[in-house]
């Protein structure tokens with residue numbers, strides 16, 4: 278499908294576009310007429326995906342090979358965000374997990390995971406919002422995880438990086454309030470992808486099929502949430518009132534933390 282110039286929505290940068298959720302984002306965004314910049318480390322895969330998108334949708338698709346757990350990799354993508362005024366959407370999707378207790382997780386895995394899931398996502402969000410705010414247009418999508426809602430024994434670092442994405446992205450929503458810039462937080466549950474092999478220590482196969490979503494359903498729901506103007510989209514959460522309750526409760530808890538008097542149960546000064 279080709280799109281006329283006047284309807285072009287601009288360029289979308291998708292990190293982690295070489296597989297899983299990111300690859301499906303690239304496909305769906307190309308179907309919507311976006312030109313693409315595909316970011317990941319595996320160049321051959323990215324080239325094949327880019328060629329396929331060009332051929333099937335008639336869009337431009339560039340490959341940007343970058344290791345986002347390294348400062349130079351993140352800087353290369355940030356540079357594209359600040360130089361290329363056609364970029365109207367960033368999907369901060371690249372991420373990985375290690376399903377291991379802390380003491381069994383090698384130090385480089387920990388630093389790479391924090392570097393990718395937290396530092397790169399933060400710096401690329403900053404570069405995107407700087408460009409989008411200047412143009413008063415653009416959309417930032419950050420991929421968190423249901424694993425960021427509560428302590429998750431066995432995956433202490435991954436779950437915590439996703440808790441960061443949850444709070445960070447919602448904080449950014451406050452920063453763009455009153456502008457035309459949009460920030461969406463996407464919280465997948467369990468999704469079929471190579472990510473489970475990368476994570477090790479757990480296998481998708483023993484999980485009941487009923488709790489695992491396809492990458493296609495996950496991305497289609499995330500984009501439907503974006504179309505509906507949602508700030509937080511949880512593709513597998515049927516009871517969305519529970520999310521609002523959670524947000525309300527944590528917001529009230531934050532407010533009630535600001536009190537100069539020690540709580541009575543500590544009997545300080547009594």
Ligand SMILES: NC(=O)C1=CN([C@@H]2O[C@H](COP(=O)(O)OP(=O)(O)OC[C@H]3O[C@@H](n4cnc5c(N)ncnc54)[C@H](OP(=O)(O)O)[C@@H]3O)[C@@H](O)[C@H]2O)C=CC1
Pocket residue numbers: 292293294295296297298299316317318319320343344345346347350370371372373374393420421422423464465466467468469470471472473475
């Ligand atoms: N699958 C699931 O159950 C869930 C996944 N998520 C999140 O969804 C996102 C996508 O994961 P998913 O599709 O499952 O996993 P995949 O492993 O299929 O995809 C991860 C993508 O990130 C890229 N990537 C990994 N490390 C780096 C790096 N250092 N620099 C640049 N790119 C990198 C990979 O490409 P390459 O190796 O070529 O660099 C790949 O394209 C992640 O943020 C994940 O945490 C959230 C909830 C559930």
Ligand SMILES: N[C@@H](C=O)C(=O)O
Pocket residue numbers: 374375376422423424432435466467472476
């Ligand atoms: N990727 C999954 C677990 O590691 C998740 O985010 O739930």
